[in-house]
Amino acid sequence: MGRPREFDEAAVLDASAKQFRVRGFADTSTEQLCEAAGVKRSSLYNTFISKDELFIRSLERHISVALDAQKAILTENALSGCERLAALFDLILEEEGSARKKGHAAGCMIVASRMAPGIGDREPRVQRILDRFMDRQLSLVAEAVASGRLDGSLRNDLSPRDAALMIVSAISGIRVLSQSGTGVSSLRKVADLHLDSLRA
Amino acid sequence: MGRPREFDEAAVLDASAKQFRVRGFADTSTEQLCEAAGVKRSSLYNTFISKDELFIRSLERHISVALDAQKAILTENALSGCERLAALFDLILEEEGSARKKGHAAGCMIVASRMAPGIGDREPRVQRILDRFMDRQLSLVAEAVASGRLDGSLRNDLSPRDAALMIVSAISGIRVLSQSGTGVSSLRKVADLHLDSLRA
């Protein structure tokens, strides 16, 4: 009962996430958020309590869909372990490339939330969300590495965990490079170099 | 003539840089800056004009000393090309390790400034300073790679420029990993993996 909602919650979270990504947490006002999401302030506060809570929920959703996409790739049985890693890099490069096209060169919400203190200090949940994401990402990549050792596509002298750390760090590195304006073709070479070092 | 200054300008810049690193730009108030630097607000504004200007000068100084340290290592004639790169990774790991010990796990001012929009949007100079840093860093690393090819310590089938991009991205990746709480010993393994892939 009561008056029905006129907006889609997930759409607001996506629009918010984009704003936060492009302008940063501190530099996006609630007014910009309202405008971007096409929602009035009272609706925002009524639904999401505060700017902090809205950010947290946006981050949660962003990470959830990002992780799903990576999981789909990294557990694709039709691919060898090495091919899975290659496809993961493809995904990252595609994301960066299309972000580039859409004008907003900015940025990776996950890496930015990690590196920029701010809300992450006040809000332990931000830390927790990011930690959990990284744990899962590391596990997924480590599994792909392990299966790459079995199918012979990857070196068998490396620990899956260490290799996974290396891959994950490479991805972050690429995101930073991309934010610095490095062209996608260069990013591709960097990704290839990283991957080559793990090949059998 | 006139009343002499009671504080050291460089010391204020260093203290400010630390605050900005630990708390982020938006979340450090001028009051915190004054307290950290041991200087009254009027002195700050009198000398540095505004919070924005103070940040820019802090960043400039921070980058300048960082680059000097890297340059010293990367142009050390006594070392082979590969050893120079290894020493560079050592420097990074040492920085991260000692930051960890001092409690403030946060953070790399350079990567954070890149990834977190904010002042960087308003201030083209921030962009310029970071671009310039990266150019120089890339050149220094590329030179080290080139000399590593000559002295036989590094693979001779890779373009110095691409290899340099790969190294620089690896460094950023390690910084992100470190910020996420990864232990220094794991960071070391990651660095070794990255370096191994370039060895002759």
Added chain:
DNA sequence: CGTGTTTTGTATTTTAAAATACAAAATGGA
């Protein structure tokens, strides 16, 4: 000694953004 000049300390003003208050609107169910 003073006098001009710069720095320093304190108190105040400005500002901008977050958050709230409250009436009007819109529905489902009795």
Added chain:
DNA sequence: TCCATTTTGTATTTTAAAATACAAAACACG
């Protein structure tokens, strides 16, 4: 239909931090 309940729109309040104003202090120089 009308009432309880929730959302929506607008206007206002709260807040915190950046920036300024101005008098007192400290020195160099004549």
